[in-house]
Amino acid sequence: MQDSPLETYEFETGMYRPPSEGGSASLLVRLTRNCPWNHCTFCAMYKSEKFELRKPEDIIQDINVMNDIYLQIKKISIKLGQEGQITNQAVGEFIKKAPGLYFHPGISMLLTWLASGGKTVFLQDADSLIMKTDHMIQVLNHLKTTFPTIERITSYGRSRTIARKPAADLEKIRKAGLDRLHIGLETGDAALLKKIKKGATPEDHVKGGKKAMEAGFQVSEYWMPGLGGKTFSKDHAANTARILNLINPHYIRSRPFTPRPGTILHEKASRNELDRLTPKEQLLEIKQTLKDLDVTSKVCFDHAGNFWSAPNGQLLLTHDYEGYQFPKEKENLMALIQKGIDHYSSPFIS
Ligand code: SF4
Structure with missing residues (x-):
């Protein structure tokens, strides 16, 4: 363990993680920088940034630095008679010794993770499986050995990357400890996928999704x-349900479209060139998608973009990360959506 100078501590933290990983206070470990595709016309996430693979030794160094920080705080906590707990006092004393970390973009994430028991990890950025399989396994092994408290590791993955990865490699990565993949399907409609430059066909989505499921x-x-x-509303709803039925993933998460500044679709929206849906039309489209869903997935609305309100002014749909279990809660969810449609049909609601 390093004693000084603590000011030299450095580790890299990316910008993005799914909301559910924030909810579980995940540790963010950056495996790659930005997105290897970066053409989707609705996405602003990594737009001006260049994609880069990171060397496994650099990622391992990040993990070691984060562990050193943990060990330093623990030592201070023991000295304070706080039994190694991550307390505000121990953290405060530590930051006094390492003021450079005060402005680090990842320090509060790391401290929150440690204080919440160090259980879940999210591997950044947009498509971790693009890494060489051996490199990824090396990182996963080091992560789990360094922090034995880890219970779950998740990451973003592109359908096309997963579809191209050998099944045996996916299984090895799964066994090494990567538990969950967050995949951007967006739509199952071939023409719409092309229009938004997703870089994936419906067949890629099915192949990638199914391979991920089969690898465990x-x-x-x-x-x-x-x-x-x-x-595209009708085709988007019908084909999205059709493709999701073929994958039958554990989770289906709704992220309603909003034009984000810096994207092609935002430019189009500002020129009034998009035929955007009203809140009522969004709900009608969702109703159509859900009606056709024949899955055993949890359908989730765990994002602020699912903004619709009920007649009582409360949120129409839960933003809970575990959502609605299909098929058991399908009818209940459909009834809620209909309630929303009726509400937004009122001439007093826009
Ligand atoms: S693949 Fe994902 S991160 Fe990359 S541009 Fe498309 S939506 Fe954005």
């Missing part, structure tokens, strides 16, 4: 209601 990952597929505006 927990799979979260993200779908984007309203993505195709009025023109």
Whole structure:
């Protein structure tokens, strides 16, 4: 363990993680920088940034630095008579010795993770499985050995990358400790996928999703209601349900379309060139998608973009990370959506 100078501590933290990983206070470990595809017309996440693979030894160094920080705080805590607990006082004393860390973009994430028991990890950035399999396994092994408290490790993955990865490699990665993959499906409609430059066909989505399921990952597929505006609404709903039925992932997560500044679709929206759905039309499209879903997934609305309100002014749908279990809660969810449609049909609601 390093004693001084603590000011030299450095580790890299990326910008993004799924909301559910924030909810579980995940440790963020950056495996790659940005997105290797970076063409989706709705996505602002890594737009001006170049994709880079990181060397496994650099990632391992990050993990070691984070562990050193943990051990330093623990030592201080023991000295304070606090039995090695991550207390505010121990953290405060530590930061006094390492003021450079005060402005580090990842320090509060790391401290929150430690204080919450060090259980879940999210591997950043947009497509970790693009790493060489051996490198990824090396990192996973080091992570789990360094922090034995870890119970779950998750990451983003592109359908096409997963579809191209040998099944045996996926299984090895799964066995090495990566538990869950968050995959951006967006839509199952071939024409809409092309239009938004997703770089994946419906067949890629099915192949990638199914391979991930067969390798034993927990799979979260993200779908984007309203993505195709009025023109694509019907096909978007029908084909998204069709493709999701073929994958039958553990989680289906709704991320309604909003034009984000810095994207092509935002430019189009500002020129009034998008035929965007009204809140009522969004709910009608969601209703159509859900009606056709024949899955055993949990359908989740765990994001602020699922904003619709009920007549009592409360949120129409729960933002809980575990959502609605299908098929058991399908009817209940459909009834809620209908309630929302009725509400937004009122001439006093826009
Ligand atoms: S693959 Fe994902 S991160 Fe990359 S541009 Fe598309 S939506 Fe954004």
